């Protein structure tokens with residue numbers, strides 16, 4: 001795996017808010033068809049990391065995307081006008097569905113929206129692609145006409161997944177997607193992520209404060225502690241032989 005070309009790569013990324021560091025020298029790689037789990041306590045910089053990856057936040061350091069036309073570019077130096085083109089390769093799933101969805105519009109409309117923004121106007125194509133994405137996200141199709149406002153928390157997250165999938169991104173970034181869901185809903189949602197990885201070969205970055213969420217899906221795990229990567233490795237290796245005291249406490253479920 002080490003010799004494979006990563007899809008995306010951060011090298012020594014730093015981010016400060018005022019005089020406080022949110023991220024310090026964060027380096028990480030995401031390889032094709034892998035799930036990278038990022039775990040850390042509240043305030044450790046997880047959301048900041050995803051915002052930087054999604055080009056919603058400025059930062060120092062290097063960010064590379066290994067796609068034709070973008071090799072060698074540091075995405076952290078892109079102008080605001082170039083950012084949307086780079087962002088096309090990624091999709092984001094938020095903890096709070098209201099950040100991504102129009103809560104009063106039909107689920108199907110929400111999922112079709114990214115295609116409309118890309119210029120697709122044929123209703124049949126929009127409906128067919130949105131439906132296929134909802135199906136891939138294990139969303140109950142009989143509710144495709146319902147607005148997220150009337151859906152359950154788990155269903156809303158599936159609409160977000162569908163909205164991500166319809167864009168056919170290289171990687172999906174998920175920020176605490178199951179936080180606030182009850183355990184059974186959480187488990188079935190994580191089943192869907194595992195299947196997407198297996199069947200579609202999706203690359204995911206799954207962020208959570210909850211190690212049990214990350215361990216359910218991740219191939220590799222990165223542990224963030226006060227804005228720094230303190231541990232990283234294959235999931236089994238990190239879980240069986242944690243090196244950093246914070247990870248040891250996480251694994252021993254003392255946190």
Ligand SMILES: Nc1ncnc2c1ncn2[C@@H]1O[C@H](COP(=O)(O)OP(=O)(O)O)[C@@H](O)[C@H]1O
Pocket residue numbers: 017021022040041042043044045046047048049
């Ligand atoms: N827009 C912001 N302005 C100032 N401080 C921020 C902002 N966003 C995050 N922070 C700070 O950066 C640190 C990391 O936050 P965040 O990335 O949200 O952590 P996490 O997602 O792991 O809970 C925290 O100390 C937080 O207060």
Ligand SMILES: [Mg+2]
Pocket residue numbers: 046047048176
């Ligand atoms: Mg967060």
